[in-house]
Amino acid sequence: MNVAVIGLGNMGTFHATKYASLPEVNFVAICDTSQTENKLAFGEITVPVYNSLNAMLSDHHIDAVSIASPTFTHYNVAKFCLEKGIHCLIEKPIATTAQEAEELIHLAKEKKLVLTVGHIERFNPAVLKVKECINKGMLGDISSVSFRRNGPFPPQIDDADVVIDLAVHDIDIANYWLGALPDTITGHKAALITGGRPDHAEILAKYGSTHVFFQVNWVTPTRVRTAVLTGSKGYIEMDFISKSIKYYESKAEFSNNRHGETIAKFQAVESQDIEVELQDSLEEQLRCFVGAIMKNNPLLVTPSQARDALELALKI
Numbered sequence: 001m002n003v004a005v006i007g008l009g010n011m012g013t014f015h016a017t018k019y020a021s022l023p024e025v026n027f028v029a030i031c032d033t034s035q036t037e038n039k040l041a042f043g044e045i046t047v048p049v050y051n052s053l054n055a056m057l058s059d060h061h062i063d064a065v066s067i068a069s070p071t072f073t074h075y076n077v078a079k080f081c082l083e084k085g086i087h088c089l090i091e092k093p094i095a096t097t098a099q100e101a102e103e104l105i106h107l108a109k110e111k112k113l114v115l116t117v118g119h120i121e122r123f124n125p126a127v128l129k130v131k132e133c134i135n136k137g138m139l140g141d142i143s144s145v146s147f148r149r150n151g152p153f154p155p156q157i158d159d160a161d162v163v164i165d166l167a168v169h170d171i172d173i174a175n176y177w178l179g180a181l182p183d184t185i186t187g188h189k190a191a192l193i194t195g196g197r198p199d200h201a202e203i204l205a206k207y208g209s210t211h212v213f214f215q216v217n218w219v220t221p222t223r224v225r226t227a228v229l230t231g232s233k234g235y236i237e238m239d240f241i242s243k244s245i246k247y248y249e250s251k252a253e254f255s256n257n258r259h260g261e262t263i264a265k266f267q268a269v270e271s272q273d274i275e276v277e278l279q280d281s282l283e284e285q286l287r288c289f290v291g292a293i294m295k296n297n298p299l300l301v302t303p304s305q306a307r308d309a310l311e312l313a314l315k316i
């Protein structure tokens with residue numbers, strides 16, 4: 001299976017390096033509109049670099065691409081590739097509007113092609129482990145989830161605000177963990193540094209009786225990527241970067257007070273470290289994409305889920 005990477009910036013370079021190391025694919029070419037090199041080496045593999053998609057496709061048969069060009073190009077580039085019969089992994093977010101996303105989903109279905117989106121955090125082993133903890137009932141009924149995805153300003157991003165760029169990750173994870181879409185979502189976003197494009201936002205969503213808070217910004221001088229989940233049976237603190245999870249099991253005795261209300265007397269509890277088997281999230285994401293093409297394996301991130309995350313982010 002021949003693969004290529006479109007857009008060789010920060011993210012595209014990671015995709016290219018990873019494809020070069022995957023034995024199940026032939027990594028054959030790169031397309032980047034501003035590259036001046038004719039060839040580039042990734043580990044043991046050297047591939048030709050093209051400035052135009054047409055030129056790349058006239059020289060190579062390409063089965064699948066990773067699209068890691070800027071967000072505003074995703075729709076046009078993916079549409080072009082899907083129309084040529086090429087399977088696509090689009091970096092997140094899927095597109096800039098839900099309608100564009102819908103068109104891509106429709107086109108991929110019509111052409112019987114695999115379309116997925118680089119919501120890489122879904123392959124973070126800590127995210128998968130928290131899902132397992134939820135499914136096992138370790139949290140009981142979840143009252144709240146609170147995400148923080150903060151960090152320094154990314155100068156290369158000039159076509160998306162912080163909600164579209166960062167909050168889509170956590171909105172998608174909340175949908176995945178809670179197995180639903182929110183009934184309501186609202187928030188505030190504003191620009192502290194850019195003077196125009198929002199660079200910080202506070203978002204609140206309601207999934208049935210679970211309240212979810214998302215804080216994203218490009219203002220905090222250090223990278224923070226955390227989630228905390230509180231439920232009737234326990235509490236989880238997880239860190240996306242260190243991939244660590246601390247679990248506190250709730251131990252309480254219930255009785256009634258003089259108004260007939262239920263009250264709880266909590267015992268002091270120690271935290272437990274939940275073991276997380278480390279895996280390379282990007283490698284797993286690319287393997288999932290390739291497995292869906294070659295073996296018809298299910299996708300972990302469907303394009304409809306990516307469209308949902310984008311549509312919700314666009315409401316803020």
Ligand SMILES: NC(=O)c1ccc[n+]([C@@H]2O[C@H](COP(=O)([O-])OP(=O)(O)OC[C@H]3O[C@@H](n4cnc5c(N)ncnc54)[C@H](O)[C@@H]3O)[C@@H](O)[C@H]2O)c1
Pocket residue numbers: 006007008009010011012031032033034035068069070071073077091092093118119120156157165
């Ligand atoms: N999944 C993640 O965690 C994650 C992290 C960072 C970025 N991203 C996404 O990846 C995409 C790229 O972000 P980045 O930070 O790598 O940007 P970047 O600016 O570093 O790289 C983009 C590259 O695309 C090239 N390019 C522009 N238009 C093109 C076109 N039409 N065809 C081919 N190449 C083109 C540019 O020359 C540049 O080299 C964005 O959509 C961003 O949201 C995802």
